Amino acid sequence: MREKILVLGGSFDPPHKGHLALFLAALKRLKPGLALVVPAYQAPLKGAPEAPAKERLELTRLGLIDALPARFKRIVRLDVREILSRRKVYTYETLRRLRQQHPGAEFHFAVGADSAASFGRWKNTRELKAACRWWSAARPGSSEGIPKFFGKIPGKMPDISSTELRAMLALDQDAKRWLVGSVARRIQSRKLYGLALLADLKSSLSPERFAHTLAVAGWAQELAKIWGADQDEARLAGLLHDFGRSIPVPKMPAYAAAHRLSVPCREDIARxxxxxxxxxxxxxxxxxxxxxxxxxxxxxRRHTLGAQGMTLLDRVLYVADASSPDRSYREAPAIRRLAQEDLDAAFSACLQAKISHALSRGSWIHPLTVSLWNAIAA
Ligand SMILES: [Fe+2]
Ligand SMILES: [Fe+2]
Incomplete structure (x- = not known):
């Protein structure tokens, strides 16, 4: 009888209970003699993974192999060739290699629902389709886009993706229920997925400023999703935007001078x-x-004074900061609603609110802000 080999591929950045459930269900359904878990160094269709390759390898071992019942662990191997190659490896290359290593074996390949839905954009799809049988499991409500020739692994899969998990971790939300315990502990102890930055922000900002920072980061990510900006960048910009508030206001001019920050009208601002x-x-x-x-x-840099020719990401952060859920000034709720319907209108409304507040207090207004308003009003 031909040897039956199950391959589970993915970036596993990080590996989660959805991956584990898919793998377990595939092992039960297909009863292979050998199962290979193949973490990618960098999936050709995705950006660079967030966690270093070495860490993902260890997380994958903990979350997808050590977490299996003993009867499956015996037949599972971690295949490290892709990840150690330190380059983008196409799946057809891996399959060719595996078929050479196991001539005559019958191959079954399992991937998560999101990867399955992108199959049409993979390289050499005809060869891939002929080389093995393909399996995936639909996440609840998202079997959309998975090609018809994919077999469906039965079972109810946890409704989570690595992308969503990374966002939860970076925003200090509790992600434990989606992670195998040992994986959660290692992410925590190594401060992966933005936890190092969170610890840094928490220790250097006041509790109110830290809460505001998280609110802005979450809201910026949401606005980026609505308006087509990069969600990871928007979230990070939100996390970093008020880092400077860790310096007491009276010491800010000295900091700016000592580090030679190029600030338009620096002397005026300082005074x-x-x-x-x-x-x-x-x-x-x-x-x-x-x-x-x-x-x-x-x-x-632009989130307070604004600038001419602001990019989509600039405007997303500007609006997110001025209308985050923790903002309670009179116009804030209306601007939050507007931000979801018309970003430019929300941007003007934020600027107008800022200028009105400054005028009502009799404050000095930076020329950049004035010229930005004049450009919009014109
Ligand atoms: Fe700020
Ligand atoms: Fe802020």
Whole structure:
């Protein structure tokens, strides 16, 4: 009889109970003689994984092999070739290799619902279809887009994806119920998936500022989803935007001078509204920690004064900061609703509210903000 081999592929960034349930159900349904778990170094259709390869390898071992009942553990191996190659490996390459290593074996390949739905964009799909049988399990309410030739692994699968999990972890939400205990503990002890930044923010900001930071990050991520901006970047920009508030306001001018921050009208700000320096300090603190792409850092820098020609990400953060769920000024609820219907209108409303508040207090207004308003009003 031909040897039956089950392959479970994925980025496992991080591995979760959805992966484990799929794997277990596939093992029960297909009864293979050998099962291989193959973590990708970087899936060709995805961006770089968030956790380092070494960590994902260990998380995969804990979450998808050690967590199995003993009778399955005996037949399961961790296949490390893709991840150790340190390059994007196409699935057809892996399958060719495995077929060479196990000539004559009957291959079955299982992937999560999201990967299955992207199968049409994989390389050499005809070869892949001929080389093995394909299996997936639909997440509740999202079997959409999975090609018809995929067999369906029976069973109720947890409704979670790694993308959603990374967002939960980065926003300090409880993700434990979706993770195998040993995986959750390792993520915690290694401070993966944004936990290092969260600890840093928690220890350097006041509790109110930390709560505001989380509210802005979550709201920015939601607005990014609505308006088609990068959700990970929007969330990170939200997390970093008020980092500068960890410096007491009276010390902000000295910080800006000592670090030679390039702030338009720095002397005027320092004398009249030193608090306005915090956006530039946030950018500087983030840069020093190697956090954020240039797009994220720009959004952080522009979140208070604004600028001409703001990008989508800039505007998402600006609006998210001014209308986050913790904001309680009179116009805030209306701006929150508007932000979901018309981002530009919400942006103007935020700017108008900021200027009105400044005028009502008789405060100095930065020329950048004034010229931005004039451009919009014109
Ligand atoms: Fe701010
Ligand atoms: Fe803020």
């Amino acid at each position: 009249r509204q030193p608090m306005l320096l915090h956006a530039y300090i946030s950018e500087d603190l983030s840069k020093r920690r190697g956090l954020g792409s240039s797009a994220v850092l720009q959004a952080v």
